[in-house]
Amino acid sequence: MKNTKLEFSVGIFVMLGIAAITYLTIQVGTGSMLSGDTYLIESRFANAGGLHTGSSVLLAGVTVGRVEEIRMEPSDYSAIVTLRVLSTLRLPTDSMASIKTTGLIGDKFISLSPGADDTYMSPGSRITMTESAVDLESLIGKMAFGSVDKEKAQQETK
Amino acid sequence: MEKTSPKFALQVKGLNKAFNGKPVLTGVELGVPLGSIFTVLGPSGAGKSVFLKCLANIIQPDAGRILFDGSELTFGDRASQLEFRRRCSFLFQSNALFDSLTALENVALPLEQTADIANEEIQRRSLEALRQLEMEDYVGHYPAQLSGGMQKRLALARAIVTQPELVLFDEPTAGLDPLRRNAVFEMIAKYQRQFGFTALIVTHDVPEALVASDRVALLNQGRICFEGTPAEFSASNHSVVSDFRDSAAALQRSLAAIRISDR
Amino acid sequence: MPMFYWFGRQTLQLIFGIGDYSLFTAKAFCALAKSRRLVRRIVSAVHEQGTVCLPVILIVGVFTGLVLGLQGYHVLSRFGSQGLLGTLVSLSLVREMGPVLAALMLIGQAGSALAAELGIQRNTEQIVALETMGVNSHGYLVVPRLLASLLVFPLQTAVFVVVGFWGGSLSGSLLLGVDSGVYWSAVQRAVEVQDMKECFIKAAAFGILSISICAYQGFHSDRNASAMGARAVSVSTTRAVVFSSILVLVADYIISSFFV
Numbered sequence: 032m033k034n035t036k037l038e039f040s041v042g043i044f045v046m047l048g049i050a051a052i053t054y055l056t057i058q059v060g061t062g063s064m065l066s067g068d069t070y071l072i073e074s075r076f077a078n079a080g081g082l083h084t085g086s087s088v089l090l091a092g093v094t095v096g097r098v099e100e101i102r103m104e105p106s107d108y109s110a111i112v113t114l115r116v117l118s119t120l121r122l123p124t125d126s127m128a129s130i131k132t133t134g135l136i137g138d139k140f141i142s143l144s145p146g147a148d149d150t151y152m153s154p155g156s157r158i159t160m161t162e163s164a165v166d167l168e169s170l171i172g173k174m175a176f177g178s179v180d181k182e183k184a185q186q187e188t189k
Numbered sequence: 190m191e192k193t194s195p196k197f198a199l200q201v202k203g204l205n206k207a208f209n210g211k212p213v214l215t216g217v218e219l220g221v222p223l224g225s226i227f228t229v230l231g232p233s234g235a236g237k238s239v240f241l242k243c244l245a246n247i248i249q250p251d252a253g254r255i256l257f258d259g260s261e262l263t264f265g266d267r268a269s270q271l272e273f274r275r276r277c278s279f280l281f282q283s284n285a286l287f288d289s290l291t292a293l294e295n296v297a298l299p300l301e302q303t304a305d306i307a308n309e310e311i312q313r314r315s316l317e318a319l320r321q322l323e324m325e326d327y328v329g330h331y332p333a334q335l336s337g338g339m340q341k342r343l344a345l346a347r348a349i350v351t352q353p354e355l356v357l358f359d360e361p362t363a364g365l366d367p368l369r370r371n372a373v374f375e376m377i378a379k380y381q382r383q384f385g386f387t388a389l390i391v392t393h394d395v396p397e398a399l400v401a402s403d404r405v406a407l408l409n410q411g412r413i414c415f416e417g418t419p420a421e422f423s424a425s426n427h428s429v430v431s432d433f434r435d436s437a438a439a440l441q442r443s444l445a446a447i448r449i450s451d452r
Numbered sequence: 453m454p455m456f457y458w459f460g461r462q463t464l465q466l467i468f469g470i471g472d473y474s475l476f477t478a479k480a481f482c483a484l485a486k487s488r489r490l491v492r493r494i495v496s497a498v499h500e501q502g503t504v505c506l507p508v509i510l511i512v513g514v515f516t517g518l519v520l521g522l523q524g525y526h527v528l529s530r531f532g533s534q535g536l537l538g539t540l541v542s543l544s545l546v547r548e549m550g551p552v553l554a555a556l557m558l559i560g561q562a563g564s565a566l567a568a569e570l571g572i573q574r575n576t577e578q579i580v581a582l583e584t585m586g587v588n589s590h591g592y593l594v595v596p597r598l599l600a601s602l603l604v605f606p607l608q609t610a611v612f613v614v615v616g617f618w619g620g621s622l623s624g625s626l627l628l629g630v631d632s633g634v635y636w637s638a639v640q641r642a643v644e645v646q647d648m649k650e651c652f653i654k655a656a657a658f659g660i661l662s663i664s665i666c667a668y669q670g671f672h673s674d675r676n677a678s679a680m681g682a683r684a685v686s687v688s689t690t691r692a693v694v695f696s697s698i699l700v701l702v703a704d705y706i707i708s709s710f711f712v
Contacts, residue, residue, distance in 0.1 A: 274586030275586050286578075287581075288576070302582075351585070
């Protein structure tokens, strides 16, 4: 009798643990794994800073894909970002990809804006219309130096 | 090549053991006849426990040979060691019962962990061993719930359940009153006859040992200074033997001397 | 001059200790093949480490989540990024807090109990008795515990993390007013497969590490030259808890450095 009681409590514990693992996997699954068939498309950015493998690809605020790979194109020093998107999503050839930020200091993600063409992108094709990340630091830097320059200019005019 | 005569269950030749350079056993020679009760007597600190632990392969001797059933025991060889342990049981002075297991689980453990037998057979044999030692009413008890004598019986049940050919007893009567000492020796003698194992007992209780054993030996300062039958032991004039045997008389003499000097 | 002797002796002792511990663990894994009726022993070891320790894991998990939610909220709200609370809570829990705190709690409850139990079994000659019966004492006493730890530590960590998520949502969204949808979607977006891998690799590694250290200390409690008897058991239990806790944190740093 003692043994069966022990086995029962162990069974409960193991099942609880497995339930917790399943829950976590589902959490992650909805987050980072794409359910269903996918295909790859490429997009070329002048600056892919802040983007990393696994970053979200959103269309109208809905996650439709992930960043698969980021590499440098030696011929023109641009960044080639490979996106894995759901097969159910058919993108017009003139769609646009832009790198955006969640909030002021949040994660970078790729936002897709569908175009109006009648033809659709095939797997492996490249999005040409892109918008690079807004470099917050250089923006702030410009502002700061700009003000210094302004002061200098004011001093010089005096 | 010397051959062991087959009537010895255990033979010890030139056994030496020293701890930190201090010799405990020096050239111990002994032969335990098959199917007998053999008692090694000796004062405390004579190296009796160390001797027994060398035999049980718990302590590695520095030199010497131990022959079990005619074949030599070597410390390094795991197969021969396991073979020896399968055929030999060791009864600890402290019983060394598993305090987290019940009486039945204690007895079943050596079978469960060393023998390839079905669970039902293990249960049957364990219950049988407990029944033979009149412990069947305490199957579900934990060792801590049993009295000292019952713990000893439980330890013996665990020792005999594997049907050993040789059982080593380390001070089985230590700390027991004379009646219990008698009971323990009676138990050993009874089951030795019933199961036919060879018993090697280490103790310092002279009178009980002399009555119960077939042969006795005296271990003093790391060497065997007497070996023979109990009758020979009683008749011996060897100084160490007589000192040890007639300790009560010696006490009487020294007390008498104290009383005289008091006057 | 005496300082050099002291330093030399300590170094030698440390090397000897590490070697002895490695030998012990290696022996235990070799004994795996010789273990008999292992499943029942593993079940009772899972009970020792799992069921018995579950309440502590649940309580500590909830409170860790609560505190992370509270502290995280106040820091993030300075930048107006309360929306990232889920990211902060989930990543801290999955990557670090979950495996480490669960392991520390299990060391405190199951590891110390294991060291004390084995220490007393050594003291009362139960371990030697096993050997005289021809039972492999490593196989009987240590192997089931190690195998159970491989299973139990990841399970406990998963429970800890899930409960911690709920704790974070409790303090973050119920008490402090972050929208619960924002919190949970941040949790979902933040945790990636890589983080989960890190989490469970850590948990399993901590399990083997801490349980083997605790078992080693208890199993060889008679090797302490400084203490005998009951004192030796207390010394080895203390050492088991201290050494395994320290080494879990060291291992945490090393494993994390592989993943960053």
